[in-house]
Amino acid sequence: MPETENSRKPHDRMAAYLADDLAAVNTLIRSRMASEHAPRIPEVTAHLVEAGGKRLRPMLTLAAAHLCGYQGHFHINLAATVEFIHTATLLHDDVVDESGQRRGRPTANLLWDNKSSVLVGDYLFARSFQLMVETGSLRVLDILSNASATIAEGEVLQLTASQDLATTESIYMQVVRGKTAALFAAATEVGGVIAGAPETQVRALSDFGDALGISFQIVDDLLDFQGDPGAIGKNVGDDFRERKLTMPLIKAIARADAEERAFWVRTIEKGRQQDGDLDHALALLTKHDALGDTSRVARSEAARAKQALAPLPNHPVKEMLLDLADYVVERIS
Template identity: 85%
Template structure:
């Protein structure tokens, strides 16, 4: 891929198209993350919000609203809501995972403490609900409240499933639908709802967000086992070291012989890892084509996302959303 093409990534083009709206979202986020009595709240929030993330989820809300011809201002509230929910879950995730790094920077729980991360996350969830209510749209409130519950449910399911070798691809998909895809699909869906789009269009936006979120997470899990640490901000094999059964590992476990299964029991279920185990795990993934097959699954979900856009009206944003789905899986080439 040439450097010219690289500089015109779909999410960058979308950000350029939505510059004015994203500016309004950022101003609203800054205003609502303020706290008169607890200065640590904006400090912790700003550490994550200003960390240089792509703001992909709020952009999806704005894009969906534009695609459906919305001319009001509440899509900005909803985009900020989505970003607050996302930031709150990151704060909580880093405590649960005992993470020390996110996007190449120290995590909030490392810089402050676990208590601050959990409580500021709670504050942001509360702020997100205030923003939802301000739209005066009960259906929007229902979708985003449901997404928040689904995200928490997915995280709890992951706690029990991630170190259990009986975890199937179906359970993995349930976890991913909860912890990642739920917010993607809610983000796109509420953009259509606030615009008063017909049910078929709202459903198409939901299906797009769901498939995009699943593809996004599968690619993330794949890059953990074969990515470039400098590009991903994570060390290769972090999921293995943290004993997380992601899709490539689930595929390798399902195809394991007795000796290989004993290796997975020791390293994942019992957590007794020694020098050289990551290399052996990678060798088993290659032996059973687990990485290739995971890559195929990611492409299938990205293709479903593109297909879901079919019923929606022609619009520059529709093209960008389609290209975004293709780009998500391009990261693994």
């Protein structure tokens, strides 16, 4: 059956609608990731930037600016800024997590080394600040610098909480707000700010990004246990093997009896995993409806994202954003 405009995924429709802007963002990214003195910088950056990702975060910035009627060109700077911040965090995350695969491809730290990944990530952070300063907006600088600090804070919190069975859903949500939702919220908020939108609309865009980012991350954590490895670009159960306490595990552990808790202590806290442990973990998640409950939280956040857009004017982009919130959770149906 041929694909129609309405049958395409919302981020694909948005990419088509914003095609000219995205082309300008890509041109700017390529020019700013160049380095006269250190050729490894564009090599490492290109590996991630050209990896075929959806460019979701920069698209959110462009979409927000369009939705608020922006006529200038600084939304291109801000979209590139958001992509550089995101790429820098991915480079650093893969070193911290000792990851060997991202989006179905070898990670930069595997192809080069940890030192290159960390230093190129630092370079991209610096480039992102140059880009946002060029807009001349102190408020934009405030929003994106705060988001950068919050992302780092979330990653450090995850480092200390990930293998501690005392980690609560509240702590998990704090991690998610930091490592994922902060950049989603900043990406949409700065699009409204650069357009000079009314404060109610700027706040609505920020709230939309926050809720969408939380839903997006919870769904990713769910897909780790029930997704298609080809579609998610990693193996099912990677979070369990890496002993990351995501929402499904936290819910199952909270409902565990003494024997089940001993299993979680051995596999997560002490890291003594053996053949069959993933299957047993999945059985416990099913027994306690941890996956179903987590899915309901993700859907609730997606609904909150849609409600947040109420103050924004009717616009084709608004419809795409509403559809995007639905699509994020459709991945788990």
